[in-house]
Structures are given as structure tokens and as C-alpha cells.
Amino acid sequence: MNITYIPLNESDMKPVPQALGFGNNFTNRMFMQHYAPEKGWYDATIGPYRPFTLDPATAVFHYAQEIFEGMKAYRRPDGRVNLFRPWENMKRFNNSATRMAMPTVDEEEHLEAIVQIIALEQEWVPDAPATLYIRPTMIASDPTLGVHASKTYIHYVIIGPVGSYFREGFNPVPVYISDTYRRAVRGGTGAAKTGGNYAASLFVGVEAKAKGYSQVLWLDAIEGRFVEEVGAMNIYFVYEGQKLVTPPLTGSILPGVTRNSVLTLGKDLGYEVREEQVDVNEMLADIQSGKITEVFGCGTAAVIAPVGKFGFKDEEYVINDYQVGPVARQLYQTLTDIQYGRVEDKFGWTQVVEGG
Ligand SMILES: Cc1ncc(COP(=O)(O)O)c(C=O)c1O
Helix, strand or coil, rough: CCCCEECCCCHHHCCCCCCCCCCCCCCEEEEEEEECCCCCEEEEEEECCCCCCCCCCHHHHHHHEEEECCCEEEECCCCCCCCCCCCHHHHHHHHHHHCCCCCCCCCCHHHHHHHHHHHHHHHCCCCCCCCCEEEEEECCCCCCCCCCCCEEEEEEEEEEEEEECCCCCCCEEEEEECCCCCCCCCCCCCCCEEEEEEEHHHHHHHHHCCCCCCEEEEEECCCCCCCEEEEEEEEEEECCCCEEEEECCCCCCCCCCCHHHHHHHHHHHHCCEEECCCCCHHHHHHHCCEEEEEEEEEEEEEEEEEEEEEEEEEEEEEEEHCCCCCHHHHHHHHHHHCCCCCCCCCCCCEECCCCC
16 A cells, blocks of 8 residues: 655644543544545545545435444553554454445555554553554445445544543443343344444433443344343353353354453463353343353453443342452453553464554
């Protein structure tokens, strides 16, 4: 990929912020390239972070043909910068693109663009426990209301420092189980990282907040019986402190990089790890009997998010006395130690950003 570097003006330069929220601060530069059928991807640039000017008829605004990724860069103790399994995000970006009838991007070139922008913006990578969040995105850019796949696209990458994802920090969160609404259906787009899945989830999120919960547990859309995901995270159940169970990837669940890492790490730490369907009623009964000792969500943003309780049909089910359990704590510690380069990476999961 031939990237053109556009110089920044004085007015493009913002100082690095000190107080960090999630997703409110972006660096001074962004990566962008365009696609047209006759040219393929063209005009790749790294230049000033700028708003877009798009025709109000632009396809993405109407039919949500768009995809994105979420990954992070971590400041190592030696001052260099780590990426965590970035190849998996590049692969998933292309899987999402294919599902949404969008063009794919060369995975090596995409990663190279990300590495280049981080290397240029390295002073924006905060020290642990904060991180630099990376948001690759592709949008349909044809200025037309016809309902069909766009011919033209814009692919861009924005990055910005982030603090903790949850207000609660590494503490248990209360989770609401909707009896009515579903996130994704088998055969639909749940396994793709596309905006529509998130738009569809917002209504229940509002309902959950109003009832005092911070996340939603999603059940399968066909029977409303099997557990799928929690908020924008995959989910794990811990049975009797030694068996980890996560639902299998049946098409409506996003194949999380963290979920996959916990499968490997869990086995390595000596747990029995299974991909099995979890019936919501059995699961709640297992919480009440104490057979389920911990529940946690996992994803790039929060890493590991312990669930303190579920609310379902006006009943509450408290897990592990609303305390962070030992398995969640151990996985959080081990994963973040690898991500930040504080321990040896025996799985080969990290990549140091050269020049970063
Ligand atoms: C719906 C959904 N499930 C699960 C995940 C976790 O995926 P990952 O571990 O790759 O961040 C995400 C993204 O963070 C998500 O948006």
C-alpha cells in the first residue's frame, strides 16, 4: 500500500488529554482510503483527523452498510507499544465485509496502516492501566437511495486513548435479561461487527439502565432459551470454580478475540474449558444452588467484566455474593499481563509496534 502522508497544520495539533473516558478523545491523525470497482482501493493517506463531508443520500446513513473493528495498543514497561492478536481483527474485519457485501482489504496492508499511524502518534499511547483504542471502519459511500450494495466505500482508522470501559472499573456489574427482545438471529448478521447489531440493542440497553442494570444478557432469537452474549461482550460461566463454559459460535454470536484467548488461557491455567449451549433457566438455577460460582463477560474494551447479578422476570440472581471471583481475577491479571508485555508471551499473541 502506498500511503501518502499529509502534513499537519498548527490548527490540527491538539494536546494529549490527561483525563480519559471511553471513546471521546482521538489523536491528531487518521488513516483513510477509498474504493471504487474500477480502481480497487486507492488514495491511501495518513493525515489530519477531520470530519467527513458526505451527501445526505449517502448509503451508509440509510441502510447501515458499514463495519468496524475494536482493538487496542498497550504501553509496555520498556516504553514500547504492543498490539494484541491484531491479525485476528484484520481477519474478522474482512469476514464482516464479506457478510455485508463490501470489498475486503489486504490484511497485511491494513495492519501496516494501523502500525504506521500508531508509530506517528506514539506519544498518545497512555501508560497502563489505560490503553490506545483503535477503530478501523468501512462505510458505503454511494450517494444514492437505491437499496443495493454500494459501489464505492471509505475505509478509515481512528485511534484515541481510553480509560476504563465501565464506570464500575474491575468490579461486578448488574445484568438484565430481556424476556422480549433479541440482539441477533442465526442466519442474520450477529457474527459480523456491523452497526445494525448495536443499533438493535440500544432500546433494551435503555430499559436495562432504567431498571438499574448496566448490561443486557442476550438470549437466542429462536427459542429465547440459550445464552448468547452479554452487552458487547462474549460470556463465560464458571462451574464449581474449575470448569469454564462459553456458548459455541453458532452464527449469531460475534467470535471475540478475547473469548478465543480465554479458551486457550483457561486450558493453560488448568481449567476444564468447554464450548456448550447454556439454557437460561438451568443457568439461573445453577446460580441459586451455588453450582455456578462466577460469571463474566469478556471483550477488548473491558477485558474481563465480572457479573454480580442477573435480573430476569422481576427476580434477582446474585452471583458469588456480588464479589469478583478468583477465576475472573486470575484471567484478567494473566491476560492484561500478556497484553501490556509484563510477562513472557508464550502464545505469540503480541506484536511490538516498531518505532512505537
Ligand atoms: C457483540 C460483541 N460481542 C463480543 C465482543 C468481544 O470481542 P473481542 O474480544 O474481539 O473484543 C464484541 C467486541 O468487543 C462485541 O461487539
